[in-house]
Amino acid sequence: MSGGVERAPLGSLNVTFLGTASAQPSSTRNHSALSLRLGGDVWLFDCGEATQHQLQKSTVKMGKIEKIFITHTHGDHIFGLIPLMASLLNGSGGTTDGSEDPRLHVDTKTATLEIYGPLGTRAYVRNGLAYTHTNLGASYVVHELRLDSDPQGDDFTAISHLPAECTFGRNIQQVNGCWTDIYKDSIVSVSAAPILHSVPCVGFVITEAPVPGKIDPSKYVPALKRTKTPMSAMRQLQQGEDVVLADGTILHGPPRRDGRKVVILGDTYDPSPIAGLAEDADLLIHEATNAHLPGIDANTKDTDTYKVVEARTKSRGHSTPQMAGAFAKRIRTGRLILNHFSARYPGDDSENSKAIMNAIGGLAAAQYGQDVVCATDLMSVEISFRDK
Numbered sequence: 049m050s051g052g053v054e055r056a057p058l059g060s061l062n063v064t065f066l067g068t069a070s071a072q073p074s075s076t077r078n079h080s081a082l083s084l085r086l087g088g089d090v091w092l093f094d095c096g097e098a099t100q101h102q103l104q105k106s107t108v109k110m111g112k113i114e115k116i117f118i119t120h121t122h123g124d125h126i127f128g129l130i131p132l133m134a135s136l137l138n139g140s141g142g143t144t145d146g147s148e149d150p151r152l153h154v155d156t157k158t159a160t161l162e163i164y165g166p167l168g169t170r171a172y173v174r175n176g177l178a179y180t181h182t183n184l185g186a187s188y189v190v191h192e193l194r195l196d197s198d199p200q201g202d203d204f205t206a207i208s209h210l211p212a213e214c215t216f217g218r219n220i221q222q223v224n225g226c227w228t229d230i231y232k233d234s235i236v237s238v239s240a241a242p243i244l245h246s247v248p249c250v251g252f253v254i255t256e257a258p259v260p261g262k263i264d265p266s267k268y269v270p271a272l273k274r275t276k277t278p279m280s281a282m283r284q285l286q287q288g289e290d291v292v293l294a295d296g297t298i299l300h301g302p303p304r305r306d307g308r309k310v311v312i313l314g315d316t317y318d319p320s321p322i323a324g325l326a327e328d329a330d331l332l333i334h335e336a337t338n339a340h341l342p343g344i345d346a347n348t349k350d351t352d353t354y355k356v357v358e359a360r361t362k363s364r365g366h367s368t369p370q371m372a373g374a375f376a377k378r379i380r381t382g383r384l385i386l387n388h389f390s391a392r393y394p395g396d397d398s399e400n401s402k403a404i405m406n407a408i409g410g411l412a413a414a415q416y417g418q419d420v421v422c423a424t425d426l427m428s429v430e431i432s433f434r435d436k
Contacts, residue, residue, distance in 0.1 A: 055235040058087045058256060061308055061431040063331070063385075065423040066092075066102040068395060070315075070337045070366070070388045071124055073097070076395040078425055079124045080388060082333070083108045084254065084310065086236060092116045092132075093252065093312045099128035100135055106426050110136065115231070117238070118165030119314025120249035121172060129163075130176040136161060137212065138185030139177075151183035154212040159189035164230060164238075166248045167198045170217060171205035184212035191218045193227050193240055193250055225321055236307075241322035246365030249314040251322040253329070256307025259433075260286050263302050271297060308431050311381065315388065317362040317371070323379055331431050332381040335388035336408060336422075337366035344407045347392050369408045373415030382434045384416055387423045395424040 062085040067078030079096025083106075090112040092099070103110045113136060118126055133139065137160060143149045163169065170190040177184070190213070194200060200219060209215055220227050222242075227250075231238040236256050243251045263286050272281060275293040284291050285301035292298050311326040312333045313319050319326075319334070326332065340357040342348045358368050369386060376384040386408065393408065394401045405422040412420040421429075 055089070055233050056087055057235060057259070058307075060085065060087060061256070061310070062428055063310070063333070063431065064106055064108050064428040065387065065425060066099055066106060066108075067094075067096050068387055068389060068423045068425055069096075069124070070335070070390050072391045073124075074391045074394060076401075076425065077389065077391070078102050079128065081125075081128065082312070082387070083113075084312075085112075088112060089114050091254075094119055094125040094314070095127075095129040095132055096124050097127040100132045102425065103132075107428070113161070115162045115164070117250075117252050117312075118163065118169050119251070119312075120166060120245060120247055121168045122247060122315070125314065126165075126169075126172060130173065130180070130182070133161065133173070133177075133184065133188065134182050136186075137188060139182045140185070141181050142183055149183055151185045152211050154184065154187050156187045156212065156214040158187065159214045159216075160186040161188040162231075163188060163190045164240075165190070165192060166250055167192050167194055168204050170203050171207075174203075174205055174207050174210060174213065177210055178207050184210075187212050187214050189214035189217045191220060191230065193230065194219050194221055195242060195248060196222050198248075226325060228325075239325050241325055243313055243316040243322055244318040244320070244365070245315045249316060249365075251311065251313040251316070251319055251326070253322070253325045254310045254312070256309070258304040259307050260288055261302030261305045268299055271299060305433070308433060310431060311379070315365055317365050317367055319375055323375075326379045326381070329379060329381040330434055331383045331385065331429075332376050332379065333385050333387050333423075334372040334375060335367050336369040336372045336386040336412065337361060337364075337388055337390050339369050339393075339408045339411060341404060341407050345392070345404055369412035369420075370415050373412035373420065376412070376416045376420075383421070384412060384418070385421045385423050385429065386412055389422070 064083045066081040069077035080094045081099040084091045227240040239253045281291045288301040309329040311329045338361040340354040409420040409422045
């Protein structure tokens with residue numbers, strides 16, 4: 049963790065969709081952003097315009113944000129980053145002449161906020177803060193995921209480190225086409241891979257470390273009672289440890305089981321490069337920008353066919369529901385949630401909107417083979433364990 053504090057076991061793992069729009073927001077969908085709550089901590093994935101307004105409307109605690117992951121630098125995924133940083137890190141516009149501003153003397157030995165993104169993320173943040181004269185009262189660091197074709201040392205800006213920017217930001221190089229364990233502690237890790245879009249784009253895989261297995265008390269309690277062993281020994285067994293009883297019997301705790309895995313993709317017309325990292329995920333979040341919905345969506349053109357819509361969608365770097373469903377089936381994910389919808393698909397509770405979104409989910413489900421959920425703004429989903 050950026051603050052050097054050991055992370056507690058997660059318990060709850062929850063996704064809240066803060067913005068589900070593609071390109072342009074609407075009255076019912078904000079620009080792209082979602083939060084992942086890991087117990088009491090919060091990570092953001094993308095930060096489109098007005099993300100902090102969405103946070104204020106949600107149950108996500110903004111002050112708990114410790115990391116922000118940017119999938120790509122298109123404006124609808126990053127324009128909200130600097131305003132959010134100013135709020136999180138006590139930003140201001142400086143002081144009048146002669147007044148000392150403590151924000152110019154920030155301790156940057158550790159980072160209060162960590163940001164991960166592709167090449168250009170650091171330059172965007174540095175220039176945005178510099179040219180808006182925003183001084184931050186707490187530190188941040190930007191780590192960039194560099195493609196093999198990227199310059200390895202150039203930050204795309206002539207502006208040097210700002211007072212609140214830590215100097216230990218990494219340029220993380222690809223190994224075998226991926227960025228493995230860009231963050232890792234004893235509880236959770238993050239890996240990433242490029243996915244195909246109209247600009248460099250990244251998908252992220254969040255993996256929980258193995259957790260204690262399910263314990264069946266009936267297998268242990270009789271032996272504990274027989275040997276008058278304190279029931280507190282059940283805590284050791286729950287952690288998978290062995291307990292030696294007074295008569296020499298050894299009780300073996302249940303083996304640990306796989307932790308949960310969440311795959312969060314940015315915009316893409318083909319996420320194949322991340323397939324290996326994403327296999328057997330508990331949850332896949334995949335974009336579905338455009339769909340062919342004759343008889344359901346009044347905006348459907350008479351000349352459109354699915355092939356026409358698919359080709360047009362791919363040409364803009366995006367996916368259809370069928371494409372998302374096929375990838376979900378390919379990686380054997382436990383659940384699929386669609387995200388990043390065209391402004392033509394509203395996210396309200398009207399019957400027309402529900403019909404459209406049910407149809408989009410159905411198109412993906414036909415390829416995936418399971419029910420599919422279409423995200424709406426401020427929708428929260430708990431990620432549970434599944435038997436694998």
